[in-house]
Amino acid sequence: MSTKKTRVRFAPSPTGPLHIGGVRTALFNYLFAKKNNGDFILRIEDTDQARFVEGAEEYIINSLEWCGIKFDEGIKEGGEYGPYRQSERKMIYHQYADALIVSGNAYYAFDTPEELNDIRKQYETEKKTFAYDSSVRDKLNNSIILSEKETYKLINSETPYVIRFKMPVNEELILNDIIRGEIKINTSTLDDKILFKSDGMPTYHLANIVDDHLMEISHVIRGEEWLPSLPLHVLLYKAFLWEKEMPEFAHLPLLLKPVGNGKLSKRDGDKLGFPVFPLYWKSPSGEEFRGYREDGYFADAFINMLVFLGWNPGGEKEIFSMNELIEAFTFERVGKSGSKFDPEKAKWFNNQYIQTKDNSELAKLFIPILKQKGIDAEILHVTKIVGLVKERVSFVNELWEQSYFFFNAPTEYDQKVIKKKWKENTPEILTGVKEMLSTITVFEKDNIEPEFKAYLEKNEIGFGQVMNALRLTLVGNNSGPDLFTIISLIGKQETINRIETGINLIAY
Numbered sequence: 001m002s003t004k005k006t007r008v009r010f011a012p013s014p015t016g017p018l019h020i021g022g023v024r025t026a027l028f029n030y031l032f033a034k035k036n037n038g039d040f041i042l043r044i045e046d047t048d049q050a051r052f053v054e055g056a057e058e059y060i061i062n063s064l065e066w067c068g069i070k071f072d073e074g075i076k077e078g079g080e081y082g083p084y085r086q087s088e089r090k091m092i093y094h095q096y097a098d099a100l101i102v103s104g105n106a107y108y109a110f111d112t113p114e115e116l117n118d119i120r121k122q123y124e125t126e127k128k129t130f131a132y133d134s135s136v137r138d139k140l141n142n143s144i145i146l147s148e149k150e151t152y153k154l155i156n157s158e159t160p161y162v163i164r165f166k167m168p169v170n171e172e173l174i175l176n177d178i179i180r181g182e183i184k185i186n187t188s189t190l191d192d193k194i195l196f197k198s199d200g201m202p203t204y205h206l207a208n209i210v211d212d213h214l215m216e217i218s219h220v221i222r223g224e225e226w227l228p229s230l231p232l233h234v235l236l237y238k239a240f241l242w243e244k245e246m247p248e249f250a251h252l253p254l255l256l257k258p259v260g261n262g263k264l265s266k267r268d269g270d271k272l273g274f275p276v277f278p279l280y281w282k283s284p285s286g287e288e289f290r291g292y293r294e295d296g297y298f299a300d301a302f303i304n305m306l307v308f309l310g311w312n313p314g315g316e317k318e319i320f321s322m323n324e325l326i327e328a329f330t331f332e333r334v335g336k337s338g339s340k341f342d343p344e345k346a347k348w349f350n351n352q353y354i355q356t357k358d359n360s361e362l363a364k365l366f367i368p369i370l371k372q373k374g375i376d377a378e379i380l381h382v383t384k385i386v387g388l389v390k391e392r393v394s395f396v397n398e399l400w401e402q403s404y405f406f407f408n409a410p411t412e413y414d415q416k417v418i419k420k421k422w423k424e425n426t427p428e429i430l431t432g433v434k435e436m437l438s439t440i441t442v443f444e445k446d447n448i449e450p451e452f453k454a455y456l457e458k459n460e461i462g463f464g465q466v467m468n469a470l471r472l473t474l475v476g477n478n479s480g481p482d483l484f485t486i487i488s489l490i491g492k493q494e495t496i497n498r499i500e501t502g503i504n505l506i507a508y
Contacts, residue, residue, distance in 0.1 A: 006038025007218045010064075010071075011045045011208060014056035017281035017289060018063045020341075021223060021255045021264065024306050028252060029221045030069045031307075031329040038218070042074030043211060044085045047201045054284050057085075063278040066299050068322055081215040086207050093202040096210050096240070097163045097195055101143075105239035106195060108143040108161045110154055115141065131191040134169045163196035165205070165232060165239075173231050178219075178250035178331045185231050193232055205229065209236045212247060221250045224338075225263075250331055253310045254338040264341050274343040278302065296395035297346070301353035305346045309339040319352055351394040359387040365396045373400070375407045384489060388481040402480075406489055409498050410476025413506055417478050421468035427503045429466050430473065432459065434499040437492065445488040452484065473502025 010026040012018060033040040042064070044057055061076065073079030083089050100106035109132075116132070123130040130136075138144055142164070143151040155161065171187040195206040202210070212220060220233075230249060237246040255264040258272060266289065269276040279291035292302050304320055312335070313320075313328045320328065354362065363382040370377055389402040436455045440448060456463060471483055474495065480486055487495050 006036035008033045009041040009043050011043040013045045015051040016053050017277045018060045034326040039072040042071045046087045109164045110141045110161045133191040160198040162194045164192040167192050217247045220247045224251045224254050227251045256338040256340045298353045301350040305349040347394045359383045362386045366399050405475040414477035417472050426469045443492045445484045449484040473499045
């Protein structure tokens with residue numbers, strides 16, 4: 001590992017909503033930086049103006065804020081290495097492209113898109129794949145075959161051009177990746193990538209190398225899809241004579257579909273019913289996408305779920321706070337192979353976090369749902385109810401399904417329970433129970449339960465004879481938490497009313 005100060009960056013492009021794979025990349029960068037007392041930087045790579053999407057930059061920032069991933073430097077935070085938006089740095093890049101021209105590591109290419117398309121089609125008819133590489137570049141329209149005079153005549157006449165990297169011929173490259181180890185590749189298998197476009201903007205390859213160098217980035221942690229670009233990026237560092245300051249690289253494994261192979265996509269989420277974006281997103285064209293936040297996930301549960309896609313701390317422990325993740329995180333525990341996304345495991349994590357949430361915190365989230373249903377309940381009452389049912393749910397919006405009977409009397413009764421548990425003498429037994437309950441003055445669970453049991457014993461009534469039928473009148477089925485707790489929370493008069501209604505509606 002490098003001895004220089006740890007400085008890492010997350011560098012998304014504002015071309016749409018931030019995929020959870022991107023969030024995971026940001027998270028691993030953040031954990032590594034904090035583990036090593038380093039800096040974490042947000043840099044927006046908006047050099048591809050054709051794919052720029054209005055609102056995407058704000059979405060990226062809001063998503064990471066919700067996740068609790070904090071930046072030391074960036075668009076909002078500022079910092080001495082700014083600007084942190086590449087479109088505001090575009091005056092920087094041309095000089096570096098020019099320097100590569102001067103050193104012979106790059107060249108001007110004047111081929112038009114139409115000319116290159118014609119060549120590609122010709123190759124296709126010959127069942128070959130065209131690549132602009134060392135085998136063809138001396139036959140195309142570029143400064144390698146043009147004289148200096150011809151080249152500058154074209155430039156001065158404003159003929160559109162791009163600047164391409166001049167890939168070395170038949171050079172064996174040995175690359176190092178923190179996760180994958182040593183990688184060997186021959187440069188003759190690589191094409192001459194465009195570094196500078198005809199619109200005056202650099203491509204990702206040039207801009208990110210220049211920015212990483214100027215921002216003193218120590219480690220580049222990014223997705224596996226960038227692994228094919230590693231040879232070019234290493235060669236660029238060498239071409240600029242920056243090899244001694246070159247960052248270390250770590251390429252994270254892909255997030256895979258829940259079923260089968262392939263990268264996790266929005267279509268997988270649509271098909272199987274789960275979000276692939278952290279927050280709800282509405283595109284400028286009006287297309288809408290679900291988000292984990294809006295689906296009811298807690299940010300800490302979402303992060304805990306995400307970190308286990310590609311990283312494993314070893315051992316049985318699965319629930320980690322952000323500080324515990326920072327403490328535990330190492331690249332030695334990051335896998336090389338892709339990780340299948342499991343929507344059910346994501347729900348499990350949220351369920352685990354619901355169990356640890358304070359009941360009053362959950363009650364505050366539940367009250368708006370109750371108000372939508374026309375129920376105005378006291379926070380203390382809702383807090384008690386939430387504590388009884390939260391272990392049965394994965395999301396706050398599921399609390400209603402497990403607790404509706406605390407707020408509304410049943411209007412229908414489970415026929416299966418009636419058939420099995422409602423006997424001829426049940427109305428008579430329940431009437432006696434109702435009258436007994438009406439005499440209890442301190443109507444609390446610890447008082448109701450012993451009085452109830454004493455009454456059954458005195459009247460030689462079996463527990464099974466009454467409990468299921470009583471629950472049926474109070475809840476409408478045989479679900480719910482402890483019956484005496486339900487009775488105490490809905491109150492004496494409501495309990496009596498429900499028993500009376502149940503007797504009348506079920507018996508006849």
